[in-house]
Amino acid sequence: MFQRIEIQKLRDGDNLILGFSIGGGIDQDPGQNPFSEDKTDKGIYVTRVSKGGPADVAGLMTGDKIMQVNGWDMTMVTHDQARKRLTKKNEDVVRLLVTRKSLEDVVRQSMMPH
C-alpha cells in the first residue's frame, strides 16, 4: 500500500525547497505524533504541506509516512538524518515511497467483494 511520489525541488535563491514539513524520528517522542496509528511508531511523517508547493503538486498529503527517500530507508532514522536526506544539495528530484492510512482503506475496499 505504498505510493511513489516524485517531487521536483524548487530553487529559491540558494536553497532547494520541497514545500512540506516533516516530523518524527527515532530520537523523538512518538507519543505526540498526531498522524500515526501506532503511537510507538518512530517513523518520519509529513506534518504540513504548503499549498502550491512542489510537494502539493506531486500529490503528497499530510499524514503520509515516508518510508524511503531516493532508496534510503526512513523508518529508522533520527529527525536530523531525515532532514539531511531530503535536502541534499546535489539532487534535484526526490523520489519518495509513502504510505497513508486512507490509502490502505481504499485498497482494502477495492479488494473487498461488494
Add this chain to the structure above:
Amino acid sequence: PKPINFQKALSQSLRQDSITMDTESTYSGYSYHSGRSRGSHRHGRIMSRGERRTDLRETGTLPFSLAEEGLPAWSLLSWKGNCRGMPLPGMLQGAYRTAILPPFERSFGLSVPSPPHVGERSRDRHKSRSKDSSRSEKSVTINAPPAEPLLGDQSTRGDEMQDDNWGETTTAITGTSEHSLSQEDIVRISKDLDESVRLDCRRYLSVSLSVLLGTVVLLTPLAFLVLPRLLWPEKLRVCGTACEGLFIAVAFKLLILLLAVWALFLRPPHAALPRLLVFRAVLATLVLLLVLSYWLFYGVRILDTQDEDYQGIVQYAVSLVDALLFIHYLAVVLLELRQLQACFSLCVTRSTDGQTRHYSLGQLSIQRAAVAILENYYRDFPVHNAALLSASKSRAAKHLAGLKVYNLDGPGGNSAAAAVGVAQSQSRAMIAAAARRRDSSHNELYYEEAEHERRIRKRRARLVVAVEEAFTHIHRVQEEEQKKPPGEAMDPREAAQAVFPSMARALQKYLRTTRQQHCHSMESIQQHLAFCVTHSMTPKAFLESYLTPGPTLQYSRERWLARHWTLISEASVTSGLKDGTVFLLKCIDFSLVVTAKKIPYIKLSEEFIDPKSHKFVLRLQSETSV
C-alpha cells in the same frame, strides 16, 4: 518490719521449692575436683527417675576437661578414635586428624588426667550401650556389630545381634562402676603421660628458641658498637657529631623495634596449633640468616683487621637495625595484613540441629581458619541443646518400629560377605515395608507441634505475669524504703531471694517445656535476678535470657558441651584454603561441617557511553520544513 517477715515466709516456701529443683542446685556449687565423684552419684541416683535420664546424660557429668588439666591434644587421638564405637566414614579414615585445644586456662603443668579418661570414656560406653539396648527392642537387624576394641568390654557386651536374652547378659551400670580402672586404662594413661611430656617439651622448645633469637637479634647492634671501643680503643678515629646522630638513631630504632616486636609477637596466644606456622618459621630463618651474615662480615672485615673508622662501624650497625625493621615490616604484612582481605566465605553447619552461619575469611591455612571458626562458634551459635533433638530421633525410630525381620535360614553363614549381604537385603526389605504401610506420621507431627506451641505460649504468659508481679513488688518495697528514714536498705541480692520463690515455679515449668532446664541452675537464676534488680532492668530484660537460647559463650562452661575439638581434613592442615575445601570439626556430641567457597573475582572495565543514553531525556516533537 515488713520486708523481713515477707522474706522469712518466702524463704520457707523457697526451701520447699528447692527440693523439686534439687538436682539443679547441686550442679552449681561444685569445685572442680569434687565434680567427678558427685557426677557418678548423680548417675546412680538418676537412674531411678526415668524422665530425667535424657537431660543429664546428654549434658555430661564432668565439669572439667582435659584441656584444663593441661593434657595436650595428641593424646586425644589415641582414644578418641576408638571409643565412639562407630566407624568413621571411609573417606575420612585416611585423612589428617588433629585435635585443637582451646586453652582456657593455660596450665603448663602435667597433672595426671585419670578421672576424666575413665569418666568420659565410660560415659561414651554408657551412652552407646543404652542406645543399643533400647534399639534391640524395636528393630533387630539394623545394628552394625559395634566396633569396640577394648578387650575388657567384649565380655560384658555379649552378642547382642543373635542373643535374645540380652536382659540377662548385659551389665547394669551403677554408680560405682565408673571408679574401676582396668589394666588397659593404666597402660593408656602412662602412654599418654609420655606423649604429653613430649608435646610440652616441644612447646617449651619453640618458646625458648624464639626468646633466644630475640635477645641475640636485639643485642647484636649494641655488640657491634661496643666491641671496637673495648678491643682497640686507642686506634679508633674520633668521630664527632655524625656519630652522635647515629647513636641516637640506633637507640631510637632499637626502641621502636622492641615495641613493635612486643606488639606483634608477644601477645598472649589465643590458640595452640598442632603444626608448624609456616610464616613464622620463614621469618625466623630470615632473621637468623641476616644476623649471621652480618656477624660474618663484621668478624672478617672489622674484628680481624681492627678497622679504625668508627663512623663506618656505627653506620654498619645502623644498617643492621634498618634491615631488622624491614623484616619486621615483612612480618606484619605476612602475618597480619595478608589475611585481612576477605577471600573466602565459609559456611559452618552444626550437624545435629542444622544451625548455619557464614563467615568471611582471608587467605588462611586450614588450621588457622579452624581456630577462627571455633572462636566465632562460641560467640554466634546458640548453645547446643540435645534435649531438643530427641523428638526427631523418636520419630525416626517409630518409622521403622513394629517391623521385625525373621531370618529363616538360621544362624549359619558366618562369613563376613554373607552377613553383609543378608543385612543389606533385610534392610532393603524393611525400608520397602515401611514405605508401603500407610504412614500418618506427618499428621502426628503437625498436631504435636501445634500442641507444643500452645503449651509453650501458655506457660510463657504465666511466667511473664509472675515475673512482672515480682518486679512490681520489688519496686513497691524500694519506694517504701526511700520514704522511710534510711534504716537498712534492702540489698539487691536479698530482694532477689525474697521475690524469687514466687516466680520460681512458673519459670521452672517454662524451662521444662522448652527443655532448657539443664542450662540454668537455680543459683544462676537468682544471680541473674539480683543483677537485673541492681541495674533496674525491666522484667522483659530479665526474661530475655530464658526466652531465647543465647550464644554458647554466655552460659557457664559446664553447659557448653563443646570443649574438645578434633579437626578432620583431607588436605594437610597447613595448606591454604581453596574453593571447595571441606573440613570437619568434631566434638563429642556433634560436629561442625565447614565448606569454603571463593568470593568471585570482580572485573570492572571502562567504556564510553553517551550520557544521554542512560538518562532521562525529555523528547519533544520537532517539525522541520524541507
